[in-house]
Amino acid sequence: MVSTGQSSSLREALAESAHSATGQQGTAAGGKTGAAATSKPAAGREKGKPADAKFVEFIDVEKTYGNFHAVRRLNLSIGRGEFLTFLGPSGSGKTTTLNMLAGFERPSQGVITLDGKSVDRLPPYDRNIGMVFQNYALFPHMSVADNVAFPLSVRKVSKADIGPRVTRALEMVRLERFKDRKPTQLSGGQQQRVALARALVYQPSLVLMDEPLGALDKKLREHMQIELKQIHEMLGVTIVYVTHDQSEALTMSDRVAIFENGAIVQIGTPDGLYNEPATAFVASFIGENNALDGIVERVDGDQCLVTLPTGLRTTAMAIGDIRPGAPVQLAVRPERIAGGGDHSDNRFLATVDGRIYHGDHQRLLARLPSGQVLTVKISPDATMATGEAIDLGWRTADCRAFPAGVAPDGITANTGSVS
Numbered sequence: 001m002v003s004t005g006q007s008s009s010l011r012e013a014l015a016e017s018a019h020s021a022t023g024q025q026g027t028a029a030g031g032k033t034g035a036a037a038t039s040k041p042a043a044g045r046e047k048g049k050p051a052d053a054k055f056v057e058f059i060d061v062e063k064t065y066g067n068f069h070a071v072r073r074l075n076l077s078i079g080r081g082e083f084l085t086f087l088g089p090s091g092s093g094k095t096t097t098l099n100m101l102a103g104f105e106r107p108s109q110g111v112i113t114l115d116g117k118s119v120d121r122l123p124p125y126d127r128n129i130g131m132v133f134q135n136y137a138l139f140p141h142m143s144v145a146d147n148v149a150f151p152l153s154v155r156k157v158s159k160a161d162i163g164p165r166v167t168r169a170l171e172m173v174r175l176e177r178f179k180d181r182k183p184t185q186l187s188g189g190q191q192q193r194v195a196l197a198r199a200l201v202y203q204p205s206l207v208l209m210d211e212p213l214g215a216l217d218k219k220l221r222e223h224m225q226i227e228l229k230q231i232h233e234m235l236g237v238t239i240v241y242v243t244h245d246q247s248e249a250l251t252m253s254d255r256v257a258i259f260e261n262g263a264i265v266q267i268g269t270p271d272g273l274y275n276e277p278a279t280a281f282v283a284s285f286i287g288e289n290n291a292l293d294g295i296v297e298r299v300d301g302d303q304c305l306v307t308l309p310t311g312l313r314t315t316a317m318a319i320g321d322i323r324p325g326a327p328v329q330l331a332v333r334p335e336r337i338a339g340g341g342d343h344s345d346n347r348f349l350a351t352v353d354g355r356i357y358h359g360d361h362q363r364l365l366a367r368l369p370s371g372q373v374l375t376v377k378i379s380p381d382a383t384m385a386t387g388e389a390i391d392l393g394w395r396t397a398d399c400r401a402f403p404a405g406v407a408p409d410g411i412t413a414n415t416g417s418v419s
């Protein structure tokens, strides 16, 4: 668990809130599924149980606008208590998918179930889902406390219960001191915390967040990522989160679904996606990669031999439909390229083009005889002069060969991170 300076008091507030959720199951109107999600703190999350693995299900869901397919034949199960992130480029269908789950859009085809029941005829306010948007969407004329109380008042929670629950929700996001202020008297990060407290106050079973940290600066965004993760772990609430930011997706999620052109092209754990991308698009979208073009010379089981321009050759893992003579795109992570090459299956002589200092590491730019420049992650203490010859290498297992092809929307694999 990540810790911050405030973590112990935050944890106490959250534990208290989780306990109170158990004791007040019946108080929130429409809360029949909400109590279950918050009835145990994180330790009690019952992952892996068949019923819980399908807490949310999309079955053959499609969304079309005229003849444009915004979402294509989506099949997806979300486990109870899971933190699932939708990651993908602009226009890939993330918000549309979230909106269908929230009830703001209806699928053109297919079924969405929540806790085993179709939500087709349920309006958004009856789905017991909390929403947090990028632009906070707070009521400007209401105080912070009244904003947070709003979902409880519309659910006809008794006045006597509202006060303590608002206080607890504000404690959870450390804003109890600001309860009488108006949203305009708060910073962006504080406003987003109010939006979060408002989404959690009625103990929803599911919280949907669409780029909730997109408007915050980098430092605040990283701080809020830690807080959100802590709140998720303490409450055990199911979160479906949308972002374009791959580092945010990797640090926060149990699983990440990669969207491309209205479809999920791969779904998996952050390390699974990082280490075993299934397509060149995923390899280029998650983390940093060196992309090299080549032609398959031979295929041998799950490995292949690839010829690079100017005749260099490398062995690689064959991913997907790889056939002799076909063009492929190779992907090698900068941290998987070793200097010295002693433990490598593939060794190349390169020339140092430059070094970029990053504090905890350096990025070496190394030019292959083919002219291609590779980025290599090296120790911060390494001293190599521009023009120096260097021996580089990588293992077969660290080089992945994908069928070549330009990804839709003009996105191609590259040597930099895309986010």
Ligand SMILES: Nc1ncnc2c1ncn2[C@@H]1O[C@H](COP(=O)(O)OP(=O)(O)OP(=O)(O)O)[C@@H](O)[C@H]1O
Pocket: 065, 068, 069, 070, 088, 089, 090, 091, 092, 093, 094, 095, 096, 097, 244
């Ligand atoms: N009401 C609508 N009518 C027509 N097309 C729409 C409508 N809503 C969304 N689209 C289209 O559907 C596609 C998916 O949109 P969506 O908002 O889901 O993308 P997104 O992945 O959330 O993108 P971003 O990261 O930019 O928010 C886009 O091409 C968009 O233009």
Ligand SMILES: [Mg+2]
Pocket: 094, 095, 096
């Ligand atoms: Mg969107």
